Amino acid sequence: MALPVRYSFRNALVRWRSTLATVLGIALVVFVFVLLQSLAAGIEKSSGNTGDPRNILVVRKGATAESASLISRENFQQIQYFEEIARTERGEPIISADVLVLINLPRRNNGGEANVLLRGVTPRGMELRPQVSLVAGRWFTPGKREVVVSAKLARRFANFDLGESFRSGSAQLTVVGWLDGGGSAFDSECWLDADEARAIFERDMYSSFLIRPKDKVSGTNLIARIENDRRFKLKAEKEVEYYRKQTMTAAPIKWLGGFLAVMMSVGAVFAAMNTMYAAVGARTREIGTLRVLGFRRRAVVVALLIEGGFLAFLGGGLGCALAFYWNGYTTATLGFETFSEIVFQFRVTPLLVIEGLFFAVIVGVIGTLLPAVRASRLPVIVALKSV
Amino acid sequence: MFVRFMAAEAEEPIVQIRELFKVYQQGEINVTALNGISLDIARGEFLTLMGPSGSGKSTLLHIIAGVDRPSSGSCHVQGIDVTALNESELADWRNHNVGFVFQTFNLIPVLTAYENVELPLLLTRLSSGERRRQVQTALELVGLADRQHHLPRQLSGGQEQRVAIARALVTDPSLIVADEPTGNLDSHSAQDVLTILQSLSRSAGKTVIMVTHDPKAAAYGSRSVHLEKGELSN
Numbered sequence: 170m171a172l173p174v175r176y177s178f179r180n181a182l183v184r185w186r187s188t189l190a191t192v193l194g195i196a197l198v199v200f201v202f203v204l205l206q207s208l209a210a211g212i213e214k215s216s217g218n219t220g221d222p223r224n225i226l227v228v229r230k231g232a233t234a235e236s237a238s239l240i241s242r243e244n245f246q247q248i249q250y251f252e253e254i255a256r257t258e259r260g261e262p263i264i265s266a267d268v269l270v271l272i273n274l275p276r277r278n279n280g281g282e283a284n285v286l287l288r289g290v291t292p293r294g295m296e297l298r299p300q301v302s303l304v305a306g307r308w309f310t311p312g313k314r315e316v317v318v319s320a321k322l323a324r325r326f327a328n329f330d331l332g333e334s335f336r337s338g339s340a341q342l343t344v345v346g347w348l349d350g351g352g353s354a355f356d357s358e359c360w361l362d363a364d365e366a367r368a369i370f371e372r373d374m375y376s377s378f379l380i381r382p383k384d385k386v387s388g389t390n391l392i393a394r395i396e397n398d399r400r401f402k403l404k405a406e407k408e409v410e411y412y413r414k415q416t417m418t419a420a421p422i423k424w425l426g427g428f429l430a431v432m433m434s435v436g437a438v439f440a441a442m443n444t445m446y447a448a449v450g451a452r453t454r455e456i457g458t459l460r461v462l463g464f465r466r467r468a469v470v471v472a473l474l475i476e477g478g479f480l481a482f483l484g485g486g487l488g489c490a491l492a493f494y495w496n497g498y499t500t501a502t503l504g505f506e507t508f509s510e511i512v513f514q515f516r517v518t519p520l521l522v523i524e525g526l527f528f529a530v531i532v533g534v535i536g537t538l539l540p541a542v543r544a545s546r547l548p549v550i551v552a553l554k555s556v
Numbered sequence: 557m558f559v560r561f562m563a564a565e566a567e568e569p570i571v572q573i574r575e576l577f578k579v580y581q582q583g584e585i586n587v588t589a590l591n592g593i594s595l596d597i598a599r600g601e602f603l604t605l606m607g608p609s610g611s612g613k614s615t616l617l618h619i620i621a622g623v624d625r626p627s628s629g630s631c632h633v634q635g636i637d638v639t640a641l642n643e644s645e646l647a648d649w650r651n652h653n654v655g656f657v658f659q660t661f662n663l664i665p666v667l668t669a670y671e672n673v674e675l676p677l678l679l680t681r682l683s684s685g686e687r688r689r690q691v692q693t694a695l696e697l698v699g700l701a702d703r704q705h706h707l708p709r710q711l712s713g714g715q716e717q718r719v720a721i722a723r724a725l726v727t728d729p730s731l732i733v734a735d736e737p738t739g740n741l742d743s744h745s746a747q748d749v750l751t752i753l754q755s756l757s758r759s760a761g762k763t764v765i766m767v768t769h770d771p772k773a774a775a776y777g778s779r780s781v782h783l784e785k786g787e788l789s790n
């Protein structure tokens with residue numbers, strides 16, 4: 170008993186000049202929504218993507234970030250011989266004591282300065298992080314004041330090209346290579362030798378331990394053992410879990426995206442309403458004719474809702490397409506914990522596109538509701554007599 | 557002719573109107589559009605309703621066709637009192653029993669000739685194959701089978717009105733109502749339309765009721781009634 174959908178589709182398209190503003194308005198709303206959510210998705214991916222599920226990360230209890238954590242050498246001596254820790258063929262425990270330092274460096278093109286996370290890492294630590302690969306140059310040689318920077322950071326910071334150098338702490342560090350973190354949090358780091366880092370920055374303490382336990386059970390035991398030992402004030406957890414918790418930083422962006430989208434959608438609903446009132450007003454006699462032919466009020470309402478929903482769907486599609494243009498685009502934000510530059514990519518996921526389109530259709534349908542009901546309420550005879 | 561005459565006399569009139577009043581309230585004053593009309597229309601008749609503008613022709617036609625309601629009186633069509641049906645019953649009844657032709661054609665601009673004619677059939681239980689056959693037949697009957705994929709704006713006024721007639725008869729209704737169907741047409745197209753309406757009553761046995769104020773158009777009908785200030789005047 171319904172009108173054919175092509176009736177709704179063609180009506181939506183035939184008046185494209187008058188509906189363009191509405192379509193663009195809805196496109197803008199969806200664009201903002203999808204873009205901000207894709208930003209959050211990008212941040213989530215870079216944190217959720219980081220780490221090896223087998224590894225255990227140890228930081229100081231209460232430290233909000235690895236860079237804000239301090240662990241004594243004494244603790245290192247005690248923990249490294251725990252039997253839960255896996256060993257190399259030569260019998261060395263697989264544990265990396267890293268040092269993290271935040272340093273302030275100039276951006277490219279006089280873009281001001283920003284914090285960069287510098288990781289002093291041991292050869293063991295590099296093995297424990299297979300996500301990180303070298304994409305240009307070579308790895309650093311310990312003792313030579315050399316550093317390998319993230320390729321994504323290199324595009325944003327001055328003096329990060331191969332062969333260039335920058336001053337930091339007591340030393341002049343030379344960039345010898347670019348690393349790629351595979352979309353993980355390591356994309357926001359620069360690596361150099363751990364002992365050298367402690368010397369340059371006069372650090373007696375470590376920041377974190379990254380440990381490979383013998384097996385799953387040993388891992389669970391190790392976490393319990395470190396956490397329960399009164400001598401340590403340390404927090405041990407799976408590396409992937411630690412980074413997943415850093416995802417919290419994406420929450421404000423998600424919230425902002427949702428808030429902006431809701432506020433803007435109120436405007437979009439009124440735009441859609443305006444358009445559909447005009448559409449319905451211009452088609453009073455046509456709607457009367459449909460009723461005379463035997464179509465019910467309900468059929469008219471449904472046809473108009475489909476029309477409004479379809480219009481909005483077009484806007485939503487346009488918004489998604491615009492947002493998709495930024496898909497994979499690398500950008501950076503300040504980490505809320507470290508205030509260091511965190512790089513990540515916009516991720517327009519299929520789910521986001523579906524959400525954006527759904528959101529658009531809802532806006533269109535809500536905007537069409539009142540005009541559609543008004544049109545269907547007209548007595549048949551009145552609709553027929555109007556010109 | 558003789559046989560049809562006999563049959564018409566033996567049968568009940570298809571439309572029986574008794575003491576029909578329609579009064580519009582316009583603020584303080586009442587406008588009486590229909591002032592006690594009683595009229596029988598036989599099956600197969602081509603009745604023309606004539607009279608000056610504002611005499612109530614459209615109002616009467618709308619009540620017979622079930623799109624308007626009288627203030628009082630009854631209107632039976634094929635034994636059913638249409639004034640007693642509720643809105644959705646009326647919608648179904650119109651769909652099955654009445655074909656409409658309007659002065660302004662009232663085709664749906666975004667639908668092709670074929671789709672316009674098919675519209676009333678979408679409310680029936682016919683399969684798409686059966687619908688296709690009926691739409692083709694109706695379009696052939698008005699001589700526009702070759703224009704079925706054209707949009708209304710790609711057709712001339714006369715062609716549009718013929719598509720509208722095809723739409724009116726595609727459900728095979730017993731009653732076809734037309735409100736000044738030639739009012740917007742040149743005389744040549746008007747002749748085409750009138751000839752089709754005439755043949756619908758003569759060869760297809762449809763009852764056609766047409767409002768017109770053109771005596772030349774009225775000449776195509778089998779009977780003519782005149783309205784004057786809401787009353788029949790003969």
Ligand SMILES: Nc1ncnc2c1ncn2[C@@H]1O[C@H](COP(=O)(O)OP(=O)(O)O)[C@@H](O)[C@H]1O
Pocket residue numbers: 580581582587588589607608609610611612613614615616
């Ligand atoms: N909705 C209405 N409200 C008030 N008066 C109306 C309305 N519709 C029709 N009328 C009046 O009823 C009378 C008959 O109208 P109508 O049947 O359209 O006449 P015709 O078709 O013969 O020109 C006219 O006087 C007209 O002004």
Ligand SMILES: [Mg+2]
Pocket residue numbers: 613614615735
């Ligand atoms: Mg009239």
